[in-house]
Amino acid sequence: MSALVIGIVGLVVLIGLLLLRVPVALSMAAVGFFGYWSISGLNPTLKLMGLVPYSTVASYTFTVIPLFLLMGYFVYYGNLATDMFSSFNKWLGNIPGGILYATIIGGAAFGAANGSGPASTATLARITIPEMERLGVNKKLAYGAVASAGPLAQMIPPSMLMIIYAILAEQPVGKLLIAGIIPGIIITLSYIVTIYVVLKKNPDWAPKTQKYSIKEKVHSLKGIWGIAILIGSIMIGLYLGVFTPTEAGAVGAAIAFVITIVTKKLKWSGFTSSIIETIKTSATVFFIVISSFLFGYFLGITQIPAFVSEFLTGLNVSPMTIMVFVCLMYLFLGMFIDMISAMFLTIPIILPAIIQLGFDPIWFGVIVVFLAEISLVTPPFGISIFMIQGVVKGSEYGDIIKGSIPFIIADLFILVIFLAFPKLILFLPGLM
Secondary structure, three states, X not given: OOHHHHHHHHHHHHHHHHHOOOOHHHHHHHHHHHHHHHHHOHHHHHHHHHHHHHHHHOOXXXXXXXXXXXXXXXXXXXXXXXXXXXXXXXXXXXXXXXHHHHHHHHHHHHHHOOOOHHHHHHHXXXXXXXXXXXXXXXXXXXXXXXXXXXXXXXXXXXXXHHHHHHHHHOOOHHHHHHHOHHHHHHHHHHHHHHHHHHHHHOHHHOOOOOOOOHHHHHHHHHHOHHXXXXXXXXXXXXXXXXXXXXXXXXXXXXXXXXXXXXXOOOOHHHHHHHHHHHHHHHHHHHHHHHHHHHHHHHHHHHOHHHHHHHHHHOOOOOHHHHHHHHHHHHHHHHOOOOHHHHHHHHHHHHHHHHHHOOOOHHHHHHHHHHHHHHHOOOOOOOHHHHHHHHHOOOOOHHHHHHHHHHHHHHHXXXXXXXXXXXXXXXXXXXXX
């Protein structure tokens, strides 16, 4: 069997393992090990296994992952999101549907201090949905708003997925993080417009308006100062080059810790949980990264990336047509496997062709992360759907999906805008 055929068989086996819900790290490590062995022999494979784990993660760049994770867990266990949502709700509560707008804005702000889509969704569901149900918001719309607002954390810095893509694609972490700012704002505004349109057609879905005095509104601002300082410090520092992405992670973790201590929000149990969860999540991410690099070495000797690149660039169609089909492929994959798995599986194969077709790898990274954001709410395996089901008692799978449809439609329109106007993504990184 030729190396190319072995590579194709390896890809089929890997996809099969992922569909069977075998952990992505184990799947890629197994296929990479046995595939490399079948082509190069046992001794070179064992030498590779001895070198890859250390050489892959023993890098200063990788320290950004546990640092931003620690920051996110301090924010989560310090319950900073609760006061922030309460403040947004007081300022917007007198508008019909104000609590829904507060949920979207709160999701964007919390995402900028958290970096994890699933964690952000779970937090928003726990805080906002009971309050929306109490005020009489249509439950499907409430579920859809939370399911869509939570994944904003994957676009807005400090996005964990953006960092993972930067490592996989060997692109500057700082530029990728900054590239997510304008798209994050556009997505947030689009969701607000979506809610406005839905409520215009169904005014009875809007909750009762709440009246708050100016004094109550101003007093509520004390609930957002911590997250505002945290987000501002990281974004301004990264954009102005005051510190590197890794230093931004350290600064962010330190600021989050100080804020939760000053506000007396972080208990000892929350502190220990933050440390333990950071270690566990970092170990999981590093295991996946090591496995993906091992799998990448296997793909390299099969020449599959070169074959795919040559095939795509040789097609008699425009580069944008190819990009549209790549996006459709990711949307399809996201319906059945989580997008982190899809990224590790496809980026080593697709990216060389994307660059050769003339697309900017930073722009493509934002597109892929946005597609990952969409995949969190698309059935049948959207993680946000299951997060809400796990947090909100009595929530129905079908209701969450129906409530998410307007936001998924909005996402597809946004995707077209990002494809048509790449400058929206590349403007800020181009100024760095």
